Amino acid sequence: METSGFTEEQLTVREAIQKICSKYPDEYWAARDESGEYPFELHAQLAKEGWTGIALPQELGGASLGISEATMMLQTIAESGAGMAGAQSIHANVYATQPVAKFATPEQRQKMLPRLISGEWRACFGVTEPNTGLETLKLRTAAKRDGDEYRVSGQKIWISSAQVASKMVLLARTTPLEEVKKPSEGLSLFFIDFDKNAPGLELRRIKKMGGRAIDANEVFFDDYRIPADTLIGAEGQGFKIVLHGMNSERCLLAGEALGLGYAALGRAAKYARERVVFGRPIGQNQGIQHPLASAYMHLEAAKLATYHAARLYDNSVHDSSITQHAIGVACNSAKYLAAEAAFTACERAVLAHGGMGYAQEYHVERYLRECFVPRIAPVSREMIMNFVAEKALGLPRSY
Secondary structure: OOOOOOOHHHHHHHHHHHHHHOOOOHHHHHHHHHHOOOOHHHHHHHHHOOOOOOOOOHHHOOOOOOHHHHHHHHHHHHHHHHHHHHHHHHHHHHHOOHHHHHHOOHHHHHHHOHHHHOOOOOEEEEOOOOOOOOOHHHOOOEEEEEOOEEEEEEEEEEEEOOOOOOEEEEEEEOOOHHHOOOOOOOEEEEEEEOOOOOOOEEEEEOOOOOOOOOOEEEEEEEEEEEEHHHEEOOOOEHHHHHHHHHHHHHHHHHHHHHHHHHHHHHHHHHHHHHOEEOOEEHHHOHHHHHHHHHHHHHHHHHHHHHHHHHHHHHHOOOOOOOOHHHHHHHHHHHHHHHHHHHHHHHHHHHHHOHHHHHOHHHOHHHHHHHOOHHHHOOOOHHHHHHHHHHHOOOOOOOO
């Protein structure tokens, strides 16, 4: 990747994360992809050196850097060969804590965030449900007030790191959908203990295509009790609060996709330089050169879109001319472009290896399996195009 134009802070982050990730080569990640074992070592080292709190307040133990630097961190992790699995080991702790840092009371922040930053706690994010998918406003998981507690019942799906998490940032409905004037009302955000030994909580691990070192789960709540003081912000305002984390997640996922694409392209170029057929390296043939060169240019273009979006997100804190509309369009566009560029790079990396691209030992097949994640999650390509068509082009809403 061309690093011209990045800030000193971003390049410092890149250098520090590269040093950490150099201890975890492709073989480490291939073994964990095979076994499904969680990368505890990487998470522990990132926490020890202060990186889990990269975008959280300094007074709580964080680094008080921006989403621009956090995006660079996650891109660098993915680019090291760790791919989506490595990046996802810290992903939720970066973005899911943003609404907590912004909307929790000072007492809640002091209670909730320092031990996440230190690595003592690990959090997962509970939003998606099996029967609503992308229709977040129709979530059915209910949290009913009962004195000093809420009783939670419902189901979440595709919850990453739930097997190892001790906390969950949970979006649940505190007012039934049938009783609200607008669907965006009646949802509330909680920061809860995720005690898998407590009554009313059950997990079921999902077998999946790639990134198998990071568990994905169905989570079942059945009258699971949580203290009322775990509510973040006002009851019924959870959707507005959680939106604060969604744009940042678009940037982070775009960075992860970029890292995966650059990793795949680097391996493809190396193989093309070294593999000799008919007396010449295959990389001398334009049939190999051109697809890889095109993939590189698409990654570079997506990189510019990604860090433009992250910069808008960060600068909006002190620049009132930057609207949430502009941030939303930029962050969604960046996620789309980076995911597509990563897919192209990973596919062409496999093809450049020929038959060996299908072999686990060259790692590009693992990259290809993982590159579907940013195309699908946390929002599909099609929904992003719907959003951009409506918000940027003024076309009628189609969903």
